[in-house]
Amino acid sequence: MNGGGWLTIRQGQAADLSKIPALAADGFADHVLAGRARGGRLANLFGRRVSADTIRLYAFLAFDSASRFEVCTTDVRRGPEAQAAPAYPSISAQWPAAQAFEREIAEQFGVHPLGHPWLKPLRYHATDDGSPAPWGPFDPNRAIPGDYPFYRVEGEEVHEVAVGPVHAGIIEPGHFRFQCHGEEVLHLEIVLGYQHRGAERLLLHPNATRSAIVAETIAGDASIGHALAYCTALEALAGSRVSLRAAAIRGVALELERLANHVGDLGALCTDVAFLPASAYLGRLRGEYLNLTLEICGNRFGRNLLRPGGVCFDIPLASAERMRQRLEGLRSETLEVLDLMFAQSSVLARFEGVGALSEQQADEIGLVGPAARACGCRRDVRCDHPHGVFQFSHIPIAVETTGDVYARAVVRWLEVQRSLEFLLELLGNKPGGTIFEPLGELKPNVMAFGVAETWRGEAMHVAFTDAAGKLACMKAKDPSMHNWFGLARALRGMAISDFPVCNKSFNLSYAGHDV
Amino acid sequence: MLQILKTRLHQGHRTTGFPVQLPVLPERYRGRPQLDAAKCPDGCGVCIEACPTQAISTDGGLKLDLGKCLFCTACVDACPEGAIRYTQDYRLATSRRTDLVIGNGELRLAQRMSDELHRILGRALRLREVCAGSCNACDLDTNVLNTVGWDLSRFGIQFVASPRHADGVLVTGAVSRNMHAALLGTYEAVPKPRIVIAVGACAISGGPFRDSPDVLNGVEGILPVDLYVPGCPPHPLTILDGLLRLIGRIHEHAT
16 A cells, blocks of 8 residues: 555556646655655656646655555646746755755756755756756856865865866766865765766657667666666556566576676775785676677677567577586686685775765665665665566575675675576576567557666666657666765765775766766 | 685686687677678668668668667668678778778778877877766776786786876767866877777767767767777777777788
8 A cells, every 4th residue: 555645556567647646846845755754765756847837746766675666746837927947845855865866857957946955966968948957057168067166174184185077097987076184085075967968868769779779878887777677668658578588588688787797896896905816807707797698699788689579689598508507617716706805804804894884874865786785775676676587586685784895795796696596597497488579559648667676776767658659758767876975975984095995886877877 | 825826726817819819709799790782672771761870871882880880780680681791800990980981892990000100109008098978888898908808908008097198098988068178188188199099889970879969979070080999889809909900910901
């Protein structure tokens, strides 16, 4: 049972737009907070322009242990005078988990979340109709973050460290501003938006291949995860379901993606604490997992494998057996190195107690994925909201409690083991069915969503159709939307030299956040 | 300590023998596309219609722009005549943008940098990578060249932290408006003579994000490019092959 004023919905189901409860804008925040009091987790909050002067906000709460989501909306309109900007009372004022989402809404549509504790741009672009955002009109001639009012700590021995957008290594652009007292970080502020490519609009591209590829390139290292959420949403709009065989191949690809990234991250953590043997071996092993994906679909990142309606490449019996044998070999090679890594006191000493978040902080911020599980939060889409192959094969949730770099590493270590076991089982036992069936007509005036547990956590794609059954709006959320704030928070009180290892333990997506 | 040594023995030597030994790529790997316009019926344009990035044209014969190609299978799936197929040839990098547009003929692969440049940079090339509106895949498969599997530094090529220590920039991404200034600033900080390498469909043409108002469709017209490495993302081998051609370590040509 939901609390009233909410529509209960599961991933892969289409809901009539008219059935989604509409709240008054004044009471929206209180309504969402009441949902939080019932145990809801803020999974998504976004706006959608429904007419020239109306923005409809959608709030999604996840009730993970009950395997359901709840959704409600409110319409925010311009005031009676043309100048009055659309506004509603902010949720972030009482629930920090909403902070990035409300900034996104303000930036996209010029909607004011009244009382937002720290309203500032998220990705640096103009509003959709050119109206000013709460911080003023957008000036494309100003480079970010030069003229940005950073939070500053004043004091005699306080100093500021600025890093980025171009970093030292081969990584994505972002700007980090540290307020330090000696080595100690008092505050870290993260400015993103450099990777903003306008991907969400391109998800509506009339060329279906183009929009599917855009879904895969929202965050390139989570191509499979995003494609899975995207396909689930579109398949729900068409009321279709993929065969068990297609679902199994999707599951294989998703877990290979997790393995490649977790193994790579554990190696990179070793690099940051100068344990070079494991860093070298894991860096190489990461590539072996990518090469298995290459084997399946001709691309190391799994491009072109998932499409709405199924998958484009089959795994024939002989290659499934070959992959299984390669995975057996990789399992012993990988686990040997991880055993070595976690047996080094020099490694553990640099991981333990660094960048710790409590379970309560994780809930306030709304962390997802390994970062949340490291704090003791039992949430994993594969178990909580199972879809596709995860309805039949279960992967146990890996949880740690200390919430520090160590816990985030251990959760990855456990997930590597569990994904390997899952894959070995799945590849030995592949179900039948056609791998691809073209989608039929989309239902008119409905909304549906897909969620996938990418290696970083919950990715969510929400799709809407119009009265003619045409795709009218797509909303893509990367888990990084939740977790960047967690990294900033985790660094408080740490030494600035802890930043690399802390950052790597979260390893968040810039592209996925910036879309 | 003993455990470290034991693991070292188990893990073995893993660096690829490339370019002396040629790699074996899996059957499904999609390398250079091959066109056979003789198979095209008059007036058929299903591949043009199917291509997500308008990489195919029939202006003066069937042509495919590798700089726009995302190496998906849309054209191959759409063509009833089998006029387009992917080969396993990973060699794709060129020196000129126009060389990326292929027809029936061979692909003119990248040339060694000029003698003057080669004298200064050829034996120790230091690059600053700039990610400017990518999805991160090109960056990851560039970074992978630093792992023991590829060991890029054995060729005298290194990625450095500061543009002031670099001989050029390697750019990925469609050049988002928000990275434009940082890209120019980084390039300006590289001492002359300097080179520019564009890696991936995004950096060359905007890739899947082409014509989005938030991107500038790659580095074309923003920086002078010395090496184009197509792909979405290019395989690490394609990137390495291009880099080695640029410094004159590989000469042979595609057929």
